[in-house]
Amino acid sequence: MTRKKVALIYGGNSSEWEISILSGKNVAAHIDRSRYDVYEILLRGTSWSVCDPACEKPVPVAEVDKTDFSAVVGGEKVKFDVAFLMIHGNPGENGLLQGYFEMMGIPFTTCSSFVSALTFNKYSCKSFLKDSGVLLPKDVYLRKGAPIDEAEIILRLGLPVFVKPVDDGSSFGVSKVKKLEDLRAAIDFAFEKSDAVLVEEAISGREVTEGVYRHGDTIIPLPITEIVTENEFFDYEAKYLGKSDEICPAPIPESVAAKVKAASVIIYKTFGCNGVVRMDYIADGDKVYFLEVNTVPGMTKMSLIPNQVRAAGMQVGDFFNILLDEARV
Numbered sequence: 001m002t003r004k005k006v007a008l009i010y011g012g013n014s015s016e017w018e019i020s021i022l023s024g025k026n027v028a029a030h031i032d033r034s035r036y037d038v039y040e041i042l043l044r045g046t047s048w049s050v051c052d053p054a055c056e057k058p059v060p061v062a063e064v065d066k067t068d069f070s071a072v073v074g075g076e077k078v079k080f081d082v083a084f085l086m087i088h089g090n091p092g093e094n095g096l097l098q099g100y101f102e103m104m105g106i107p108f109t110t111c112s113s114f115v116s117a118l119t120f121n122k123y124s125c126k127s128f129l130k131d132s133g134v135l136l137p138k139d140v141y142l143r144k145g146a147p148i149d150e151a152e153i154i155l156r157l158g159l160p161v162f163v164k165p166v167d168d169g170s171s172f173g174v175s176k177v178k179k180l181e182d183l184r185a186a187i188d189f190a191f192e193k194s195d196a197v198l199v200e201e202a203i204s205g206r207e208v209t210e211g212v213y214r215h216g217d218t219i220i221p222l223p224i225t226e227i228v229t230e231n232e233f234f235d236y237e238a239k240y241l242g243k244s245d246e247i248c249p250a251p252i253p254e255s256v257a258a259k260v261k262a263a264s265v266i267i268y269k270t271f272g273c274n275g276v277v278r279m280d281y282i283a284d285g286d287k288v289y290f291l292e293v294n295t296v297p298g299m300t301k302m303s304l305i306p307n308q309v310r311a312a313g314m315q316v317g318d319f320f321n322i323l324l325d326e327a328r329v
């Protein structure tokens with residue numbers, strides 16, 4: 001059997017690019033080499049470089065020819081058959097990179113360009129789901145340069161609130177605000193990351209998250225993880241610097257778990273997702289509120305999805321085989 005040539009793409013141009021490299025390296029360590037030849041590609045700015053897989057940090061050895069998505073490696077021209085996208089944020093999670101592969105007719109492992117762009121914007125994502133039956137926290141949408149009435153926002157949402165850039169990841173630029181006088185500074189901080197900001201009511205409850213993937217015609221939820229953090233919320237420090245406990249399977253009532261799984265499948269189907277997608281929620285008693293969706297979730301050694309895969313009784317490498325098998329244009 002001829003092995004497919006996989007372009008494993010990591011890096012990117014967002015605040016998450018270093019985490020993306022760690023995700024990519026972990027994926028590379030688990031892909032089945034009896035089925036695939038894997039080429040690691042670092043994307044930074046307009047540079048797409050094939051890197052030496054033996055090096056812990058990316059060391060470029062060849063440039064990618066974007067006219068036909070190929071590279072000359074070791075004196076041989078390699079045309080890649082499929083793209084395994086591991087870029088968090090811009091341009092791998094907001095639809096830009098997906099659009100390139102759609103135009104080139106090359107299968108890739110994530111959602112389409114349209115779905116990626118729609119879900120990457122937190123406000124657009126929630127707006128698309130408003131008639132789905134999934135519970136959503138109340139919010140106020142702000143554009144940079146438009147008038148802002150802090151008192152009116154708090155009148156509508158109450159306190160505390162979360163202030164978020166609409167299109168950044170890993171909780172960069174996110175603040176939890178407990179006092180009216182702190183709201184404007186939090187909004188200005190979020191505007192440093194985006195031209196649009198979402199102010200959202202803070203639901204009190206248990207934070208849970210779940211990955212969902214497609215295998216053939218079946219949409220499969222993974223075991224749910226509960227996130228318990230000593231920080232105010234699941235921020236960058238909690239996600240990547242050990243300031244949280246991630247318990248999988250989540251020790252939540254079966255009735256709540258059933259609502260999480262049902263919501264995750266509804267969201268996956270409503271958007272028409274592909275690949276593995278992770279949904280984040282707050283469970284307030286028996287009510288489950290959707291927070292956001294991650295269409296290129298982290299795959300580092302300590303990331304949530306690999307832990308959920310193992311909790312489901314699967315090998316991570318077998319799971320990556322499924323993602324590659326399900327890659328589509």
